[in-house]
Amino acid sequence: MQLESPHILVTVFAFLLLLGTLVVVHELGHYWVGRWFGVKADKFSIGFGPQLWGRVDKRGTLWRIGALPLGGYVQFAGDMNPASQPDENWERLPEVERSHTFQSKALWKRALIVFAGPAVNFLLAILILSGFLWYYGQAVNPPVVQSVANGTAAASMGLQPGDRILAVNGVTVDSFPKLATEISIHPDERIPIRYQRDGEVRTDIAHIGVVEEVDRFGNKYRRGVLGLPIPPAEIREVGILEAPWLATKETADIVRLTIKTTGQIISGRRPVSELGGPLKIAKVSGEQFVLGFAAFLWLTAMISINLGFINLLPIPMLDGGHLLLYAIEAIRRRPATPIMQEWAFRAGFAFLVSFMLMVTFNDLASFGLFGK
Known part of the structure; x- marks a missing residue:
């Protein structure tokens, strides 16, 4: 809605x-x-x-x-x-x-x-x-292929149920959310994906698909997709001493993705129109504010x-x-x-x-x- x-x-x-x-x-x-x-x-x-x-x-x-x-x-x-x-x-x-x-x-x-x-x-x-x-805890969701739909980038590169994704374009992935994040910044690009099948490590080139999504406020986003359904995740409790270390790793990942997407804009692989300024931030601020304290805090x-x-x-x-x-x-x-x-x-x-x-x-x- x-x-x-x-x-x-x-x-x-x-x-x-x-x-x-x-x-x-x-x-x-x-x-x-x-x-x-x-x-x-x-x-x-x-x-x-x-x-x-x-x-x-x-x-x-x-x-x-x-x-x-x-x-x-x-x-x-x-x-x-x-x-x-x-x-x-x-x-x-x-x-x-x-x-x-x-x-x-x-x-x-x-x-x-x-x-x-x-x-x-x-x-x-x-x-x-x-x-x-x-x-909230940490979602534990290993990037193991459950099924592959026809006509997707995953099917084109030959992924099969049971394959475990190890890396996307040289970046190690250990969960489905991280896999989805790494794939999302490469819409319509050909990138290497390393995976393990029956104990053997393989690397194939995937032509990442593209979807345009619309959020609840009508904002449109273009992102890359591999075409793998994400299975339900287990939630693992995170201790108060472990949380800062995991948060630091997540912050470093966000900085790395920011550097990578900035490089894509400079090299022309992403349109300059994706850059937003104060007006865009103001719009998103209002939207996240009405969604609740947690959403606004995450945006912060x-x-x-x-x-x-x-x-x-x-x-x-x-x-x-x-x-x-x-x-x-x-x-x-x-x-x-x-x-x-x-x-x-x-x-x-x-x-x-x-x-x-x-x-x-x-x-x-x-x-x-x-x-x-």
Whole structure:
């Protein structure tokens, strides 16, 4: 049964709740590691633009909410520009005051402060997934073929009942859900599948089929299918100490799939139209919110993983861009020149603006704004 899309106010509330939570978590990672290393934070902002609310704490940090709720930032003492370059004003600061600035810290400390933001996004996702595993348990469903329907990719490659799938395109699979996930990202592609039959390990090429599914809100998804019915799974209880390890493995799998699908888009094997932006995230946020707390919490974990991954990309203006410049500094034994850093951040800014325009266009197109 198809459900109606949530009311616009519900969608806006869910999106702000999701984005606000993840931005606060991300920036708190920078903030706490910075404090740990003795760096003073001048400003902690949720959102950009004009200040809607603000309060200065006893440490002199301004905690504020900006009018444009599409991100946030921590401004550490001494941050004179986006590249965190020291300038003449920094040089003129008293020694005691300068010792609490970001630029005064050792390279490895600055790198950890920058890395802490994406790191806590991954940690939040691991915490949420750990809770799901501990509460719901783990599905145990070995990828053993039960039956093969005619006309499917599985039949074409010669799979038979009793065969156990071992790997898909070089990635080891140990359950039907993981098998389905690996197959889903290769629609209409020819990929190797390794399986075991009567103790013998074989590898054959499968031409993966394609299905277009529609969810309960009318959203369409294109995914690859092998054509194997999934048998019922047994649920295994997961202990509170085991759950974080399994959640970490699942998070790593999601990051790997994200990297792989991103590479498919860059290489042209997947359409650029599959990239979504803030409007798409807002729409999905509202939909998952009305489906219930568990669905919304799961989406929070997925978006948190993607936020951590995106911020680690080596693009100036992102955390990964800063880390790239620090790596260059470590190799050269001196920072990149101010001109080099300035142009790098200009290029990064131009790229991010172009990317946001593209994904926003994709979002509007997916909503039917441009018709056919």
